[in-house]
Amino acid sequence: MRDTNVYLADADSTDRTVGVARNFSRELNISVIKGGLPSVGRNNGARRADSRYLLFVDADVELGDRALIRRALEAMKRESLHLVTTDILCPDGGVLDGLMYGCNNAVQRLSRRHRPFATGMFMLFDRERFDDLGGFDERALYAEDYQLSRLVDRRRFRVVRGGVYSTNRRFKKMGYWTIARFFLRTAFRGGQAGYYRDPMHRAYWEVS
Secondary structure, three states: OOOOEEEEEEOOOOOOHHHHHHOOOOOOEEEEEEOOOHHHHHHHHHHHOOOOEEEEOOOOOEEOOOOHHHHHHHHHHHHOOOEEEEEEEOOOOOHHHHHHHHHHHHHHHHHHHOOOOOOOOOEEEEHHHHHHOOOOOOOOOOOHHHHHHOOOOHHHEEEEEEEEEOOOHHHHHHOHHHHHHHHHHHHHHOOOHHHHOOHHHHHHHHOO
16 A cells, blocks of 8 residues: 555644544555645645546545445446445434435435536546546535536446445534535535535535
8 A cells, every 4th residue: 555645635634633644654655735625635635646546535534345445446447437436324323314324325326317426525536537627626615526526427427335434523513404405505506616616605614
């Protein structure tokens, strides 16, 4: 794994993220780079990378199993895909958390029939296509992952089996109904670039 470059985009975190990550420096080639809004941090990492594929993951997720990345890469190569994602699981959550993430997973799979939907919790991109699309919109204050994923050809998009583990942290802080409204509104207004840059979305990151 030392031949794999890991870029940690840090936005002045106060939860020891950088220190914890550097504990793995013997096993992983980790570089800490400047973060900011998620779109800025993701793009900063992409600019540093020189690989054919780019894997974006959120800081608070864990891989569901060791073979997840291998399966995603194999699917990318076998089917000449542009974007691969996976399910989101919440093993420590309750029934409502499972329902929320279950709906997200269902929408991801159904999106192959119309317009791809993926979240930044796990996005494996073909580097060439990522660059062609211009990367993540750095003016986006919210849902920059969904905004970019919907530009991918649905025939070049897949959801691989397995999943990443997330938490219910944001649900608890913002409320289930508030989160649901955010995503429903985004589903209906996702084609409008100005929507992602609306100042009202700053509240979404203030609870991170």
